[in-house]
Amino acid sequence: MNATAAMCITIDNLGDISTYFGEGVAGRVLAEVARRLERSLQVPFTIESWGVAASPFQLEDGLPVWSRVDEALCAAAALPIPVGNNRIVVSLSCRNTVPDAQGLHTASQNSAQDYRIDMSAAALAYEALFNARFTLVEQPVCSASEPASVLYSECVVRLSDEDGRVVMPGVYMPALERLGLTQVFDRRIAQSVVEELVRRPDVVLGCNMSALSASVDLWWRLVFPRLVREAGVGQRMVIEISESARPYSFEAVAEFVSHIQQAGCRVALDDFGTGFSSIGYARHTRFDVIKIDAGRIRTRGSDAPQLLGHLISLARHVANEVVVGSVESEADLLIAHAAGARWVQGFLFGHPQNLAPQLARQAQVASLDARRPAARAGGAR
Structure with a gap:
């Protein structure tokens, strides 16, 4: 008792x-x-x-x-x-x-109407997620010189409303962050990514979460490390922390990253150079991967390639791997490669897609082939 x-x-x-x-x-x-x-x-x-x-x-x-x-x-x-x-x-x-x-x-809101709109978006997201109206779509992080070489695939959740229409993260995620309602939501997505890794032992997947969820509560401290170790997926999971919202505490994020790494997972910092991060914060926290959004840097105009090169150089001092995202054209790839990018991600290498049905069909065909008797020599034509 x-x-x-x-x-x-x-x-x-x-x-x-x-x-x-x-x-x-x-x-x-x-x-x-x-x-x-x-x-x-x-x-x-x-x-x-x-x-x-x-x-x-x-x-x-x-x-x-x-x-x-x-x-x-x-x-x-x-x-x-x-x-x-x-x-x-x-x-x-x-x-x-x-x-x-x-x-x-x-909460600091402009009006009651704003708050109610945000709550409506949050309710839509929670109802879809916890009623299993969602899929995980994936987009690969590829080698800049050999696109067929993949570091890992980033998982992004796609929710559906009651009528089956897709609800994109831009509709609900800012509302969840403004209302401080990301933690339970992100925990469920992390569980789903672990389940996907168990089903597919040959892949490495990234899991998005808000910086507001990056705190060491009971689940992340005890349940998550045990979960990934027992399932054997820790080495194949990358937790991506987005900084679209300012963390409650940079110290809490550093503690969270340390615990996740001790569980065997890698941790990535998203939107480096454009969010609330700083080089000192990144150096203190010791992320495994730093991601730079080239799409936002492009808005700087003619000095964008130079700025990208500086950010890549800085990021290499504080992380093992650096990824340049939002690579949408061959021109983007040439700029990223010239700036020293080793890993890239973006629409040039494919839009996020749900690979589960395709992989399930492949597994079914392979299973049927394995059970089918070998054709006899000289058999019927």
Whole structure:
């Protein structure tokens, strides 16, 4: 039997929900979070002004208390909470002490309309992801001199709405980052990439995640390292950290990178030179791969090739591999090669595509060929 544990579950965005949707909606969100947690953990929760709480309790199923609570939080936050015509995505965290209700985060938004639009986009993304309406598409990172040589393939999630229409990341990812709702979303994508690596033992795949998700919580500290080691995929997985949003803490990102590397995975920093990164930050964090977006550099005009060369030179001092992205034409490739790029990525080498159906058909054909009896010499024609 596990040790007893008292739980204070904070709805981190409850202040925002109350401000932009009203106290009535916030109250119904509180009640639904309590219901979901009670169903998962089989213990009663009381509703507080900041979230929900449970008295000290014990679990008898042999699983660690904190691991079970972490799973319950993720499950409770996975599907949006319907309240009237609204669908609310919650951010949940757990602590041992009662939080200060005055310290609840309030987002900086231009208007209630902006916040509601962002929440609608976030709800669309969460519903698609956790209802399995998504595919992973891949785009290779190729050698600049030998495009057939692939360092790894970057995985990008493609969501679909209820009508089957594709929802691109540009629709929902900025909203998730503005609302601070990336962590549960990115965790699910990481799980999917691990599952894909298990199915395909001959590939190396990259997994995108926001810098806002790059913190060492219980799942990343304990579950993820065990998952990749037991599945044997650590050496074939690259975690790509995007800096389209400023990290909560550069120190937290450095700690996260260290833990991921200890699990056997490589870590890439995306958009180097155009996001919130700096050469000192990259040097301190010790990324394995640094990616430079040539598309953004092209907007600099005539000095773009020189700037690209400088960025590649800087990146080589702090990472083992440097990738130049957004290579869309032969002219782009020539510039990247002249600037010293060893690895490149972009539409010139193919648009992101879902390779799973094609690979499944190939595996089926190979299986049939293996079972088919060898043709007899002189057999029927």
